[in-house]
Structure formats: C-alpha cells, structure tokens
Amino acid sequence: MANTLDQIFVLLSRWIVSLLPVALQPLVGILLSVVAIIAVFPGLFALTTVLERKGLGRMQNRIGPNRTGPFGILQPVADGIKSLTKEDIIPTSADAVVHFIAPLVLVVAVFMGFAVLPMGRNMQLVDMDAGLLFFFAIGASTELSIFMAGWSSRNKYSLLGAMRAVAQMISYEVPLLMSTVAIVMITGSLSLVKIVEAQNQYTWGLPHWYIFTPWGFAGFVMFCIAATAETNRSPFDLPEGESELVAGYFTEYSGFKFALFFLGEYLGMFSISGLGTTLFLGGWSAPLQVLNFVPSWIWFFSKVMLSITVLIWIRGTLPRLRQDQLMNFAWKFVIPMTLLNLIVAAVWHFLGDGWLRWIVCSAILLGVYVIGGRVQMRGKKFGPRSYRYAE
Amino acid sequence: MNVVFWILAVITVLGGLTAVTLKNTVHCALAVTTAFAGLALLFLQLDAQFAGFAQILVYIGAVAILVVFAILLTRGSETPAEGVFSRTWFAGLLIAAAVFAVLGWAVLHSVAALPNESAAPAVTVLQIGTALMGRYVLPLEIVALLLTAAMLGAVIVAMHEKGEQK
Amino acid sequence: MTPLAGYLLVAALVFAVGLAGALTRRNAILVLIGIELMLNAANLNLVAFWRYSPHPELLTGMMFAVFSIAVAAAEAAVGLGLVISIYRHARTTDLDEMNRMKG
DSSP states (O other), X not given: OHHHHHTHHHHHHHHHHHTSOGGGHHHHHHHHHHHHHHHXXXXXXXXXXXXXXXXXXXXXXXXXXXXXXXXXXTHHHHHHHHHHHXXXXXXXXXXHHHHHHHHHHHHHHHHHHGGGOOOSTTOOSOOOTTHHHHHHHXXXXXXXXXXHHHHHTTOHHHHHHHHHHHHHHHHHHHHHHHHHHHHHHHHTOSOHHHHHHHHOOEETTEEOOGGGSHHHHHHHHHHHHHHHHHTTOTTSOGGGOTTTSTTGGGTTOOTHHHHHHHHHHHHHHHHHHHHHHHHXXXXXXXXXXXXXXXXXXXXXXXXXXXXXXXXXXXXHHSOOOOHHHHHHHIIIIIHHHHHHHHHHHHHHHHTOSSSHHHHHHHHHHHHHHHHHHHHHHTTOOOOOOOOOOOO | OOHHHHHHHHHHHHHHHHHHHOSSHHHHXXXXXXXXXXXXXXXXXXXXXXXXXXXXXXXXXXXXXXXXXXXXXXXXXXXXXXXXXXXXXXXXXXXXXXXXXXXXXHHHHTGGGSOOOOOOOOOOHHHHHHHHHTXXXXXXXXXXXXXXXXXXXXXXHHSOOTXXXX | OOHHHHHHHHHHHHHHHHHHXXXXXSBHHHHHHHHHHHHHHHHHHHHHHXXXXXXXXXXXXXHHHHHHXXXXXXXXXXXXXXXHHHHHHHSOOBTTTOOOSOO
C-alpha cells in the first residue's frame, strides 16, 4: 500500500502511456512528465507569492495582503489577471528583438533545470549520467538573459542593475560549483539519482544525509550562500534593490513580460532549492527509517518548501550587502573555504569509519573558519551598536 | 542524415554568419552565443555529452559574458564612424572563401575513405574521470597551470596602473 | 554522403565564416569572436572524428576537445584584457587606426 502511494504518479503515467499505440509511447511518456512539471511548479510559485508577502508582512510587523479571499489566498489570481491585462510598453529606443527574447530565454533555461531533479523514487524526468553538470550548465545560461534584459532597455538603471547582477552571479558561480564537488567526490557519480540513493541508507535509524557530516554541513552553508546570491535574493539583491535602482534590470518591463521574469526568478529559487535538497538533505529520503511509509515525493516537496521558507525568512531579516562587500566575500572567503572543504572531504574518506574522523574534520573546518573570519575582520572598526529614535 | 542534424547545422552556420555581418556589436555577441549553443547541441548529437555540457558551461556561461563585458567597457555599442568592415575586406573574404573551397574539396574528395556509422559509444563520466587522472594527467596539470597564468595575466593587463588617470 | 562528411563540412563552413569575420571586421572584439568561432569549428571536427573512429572508448577526441575548450577560454580572457588595455591607451578599438607600433 505504501509502495503504491509512493509510486502513484509513475504508475499513472505508465497506465496512460499503455493506452496509446506503441509508436507514440516514448513521446507521450516524456510529454506527460513535462506537462506535470509545467503544471506543478507554477502552482507552487503562486502559493509561494502568498507565503512570501504574508510572511514578510508579519516579519515587518504588518499584515500582508488580506483582501482577496480568506487570508489573501487568492492574491496570485489577482496578480495574474493584473499582469495579463496590463499594457505591454516597450520604450521607443529599446532594442525590440532582444527586449522580447530576454524573458523567454530565462524561463526556458529555468524550466530545463527541473529535468534532472529526482522528485521521488523513480520520479525524475531524465536520468542523465552527468546530471549535475547539465544543471549547472543551464544555470550559467540564465546570466545572459539578465544581461540582455538590462542592455536592451537602453536605460541607465537597467544597465547598472544588469551589470551588478551578472558580476554577482559570475562571482558566486564558483562557490556554488565547488561546494558540490565534495559531494560528487564522496558519492563517485555526477548523477543526481545516484547521489540520493547513496544518502538513502540508515544507521541506528538516522539517515546518511550529507548535511550530517562536517564537510557536508560546511558545504551546505556555502551552497546556501551561493544559491541566495545566484537567485538575486536578499541579502544579495542589490541588482533589484528597490530603494536604489527602481526595479533594476526589469525596470522597463510591464505586463506579461514582467510576470515571466518574476516567474523565472521564483522558479530559479525552486530549482536551486531542489538541487540543495537533493545534494545535502537527502532528496526524497525520509528523516527516520520508521517514516518510510510516507511517500517519497511528499518528503521532497516538504524539504523544498522548508528551504523556500528559510529563504523568505532570511530576506525579511538581513540587510542588503553592498556590491564590493559581496564580491570580497565571495572571492576572499567563500572560495578558499570551499577548497578547504574539498580537502576535508578527502581526509574524511581516507580516515575510514570511526569517531576520529568526525573530530579531525570538524576541528579543521571550525578552526579555519574562526581564524579566517578574525583575520579578515581585523581591519574593520565596529563600535557598539547605537540607536537613534525619532524624538 | 536526419532532420535534427540539418536544423542544428543551419542554426550554427546562421549564427556564425550573423555574428560577422551585423553592425551592432552586442547583437554580434548574442548571435555568436546561438552559434555556440548550436555547436553544443551538435556535440550532444555526437554522443559526446561531457563535451557538450562543458561547451555550454564555458562558452555560453563565461566566454559570451566576457565578450559582452568587454564590448560595454570599450564603448563598442556606439555605431562607428567609418563603417564596420575594414578597408581590406575583399581580400579577407577571398581568403576565407579559398580556405572553405580547399577544405570542402578535401572532404568531398575523400568521402569514400571516411568510416561509416559505428555503434554509439557508452561513455560514462567515470571513464572520463579515470582517463583524466590516468592517461591525461599531464595535460590536465598543464592546463591548470595555463589557466592560473592566464587569469593572473588578464588581471594584470587590464588593471588600472598606479598613477594613471582613471 | 556519409554523416561524418556532413559534420566535417559544417565545421569547415563555420571555420571559413570565423576566418572571414576575423579578417574583415574593424572592431578588435569582433576579430576575437571570429577566432572563437574558428576554435569551435576545430572542436567539432575533433569530436566528429572521435565518434566515427574505430576505438571511441579511448576518448582521445573528446578529451582533446575539452582541453581545447579550456585553453580557448583562457585565451579569450587574456585577449579581451589586452583589448581593454589598448582601448584605455588609444581610446579606440578600430584595428585600421592601430597601424603603428609607437604609441
């Protein structure tokens, strides 16, 4: 019974495919999975917009939208109708072709990233041997669309926002890739399906998720930082800083194209949360062995929604980083830490099983983190926090 | 030869042609990006998945962005005064046509000697990794040194010199 | 015409287009774009010959292409750094105007 519920979508798609003639079967199989992805993730996107606006509202001591539907649940419907019926304004001096293509390239590239994520047991669209490499290659293509959007608008704010965004995304590409290389090294495969299966083992009821190892935890922290920077979320949202750059690189976009950019940004958030879940949090595997009766796709989506909630929480809490601060942080702190993480993962592997490797690896990572942090902060002078009230 | 190959070939060649003939430099950079994408898909069609994904990651994700940054830093997006083609454009075109004629003649002349389609090689990433650490470890280390030297060199060449007006 | 000849002809065409671009454009950056197209055409040639070779499990062609991609990226970085540095000195990227060695 538990197994049927777990595989219900796989069985459903196999049943639909078996109703059709043999010649069409592979095509329809793939099409069904594609339609499922295109239906589910924009639905989650709608849910997340409500979650974000209400959540941010409560953190900022105000109520979010509450007019449309009970507790503002129908707000995405209102937003959708608004964006679809707004006039599509293109500035006269803008480059019409590039201006049109930019949101399309973004959305296509982001949707392609979902193809390799294993959303449940046997529930990935394609099981590629080099799945992780494919995901990162597609992620690198999104930067070009942001540049195209900013440049084609012929607007100083857009261009500045686009330049900042591209510089930030290139700087944090390296920590993103390097923090996952330790995982690949220990698993021995670039295939996301094999990485999840390697984490699906249990000792004393606790799972072998990589986040529970010292190098995995450090890698997860660095992956989160790099992922937040890659998707241009606070505290790295200088490119779309609303108080500085109007709306950054999508200043000149209105109506449906703006909705496409918004969709692309949130879907990017989902896909990179999905990747983080797969690599570090065990993908679709359950936290305790006794909980294996719950279907695997429920675990995957709960972990993704948990990551999204944490991202929204961080957005409401931390202040924005300046451009030079974030680039310094990337190149001078995070990248050396990822290289050290790689060495520590190798030490972990070669010290063999036992308690010694836990102590050695944690000591190395903590020691370098504390010393590195202190050395870099030595030159900066911070006084005690002071408050100014409006009297 | 199937439809997919023809479509990809047309995309690649058209991308290359528009990249060298358009007036606006940024449009040229975007057109050459589509040529890179077409080539990456051709690699995927040739069952070289690692090369295809590496092509997307490096060329579209890094080289194209580098080219675009350089165009913006050197004000290449403004239209030049005397046209976009150099004074000796005809000689260049003639040389390129001659090169294509020679290469095309060589390929078509040796069609009979070219091998036919063999079974698709099942290349796993594990094999590539073993090859890189075994047979090709020396080129790997040399490329690592080369990339380090190139990175340091590019930073030093493009850096503002001390005392120079910014 | 065998499929391999098709790939080789496409590679030759892209090479010729890149060469034409490198030889006929004024802007230094477009010359670099032409050079990148030529390198890509050579990579296509390498991978096509690898695929149709009698021993593809030796991975020679594909490894050569991957190293070529890495070297081309390094060369693009250095070349563009040079172009930016020249622009800072001569205030132009027009290659027809830079026909003297003395600055």
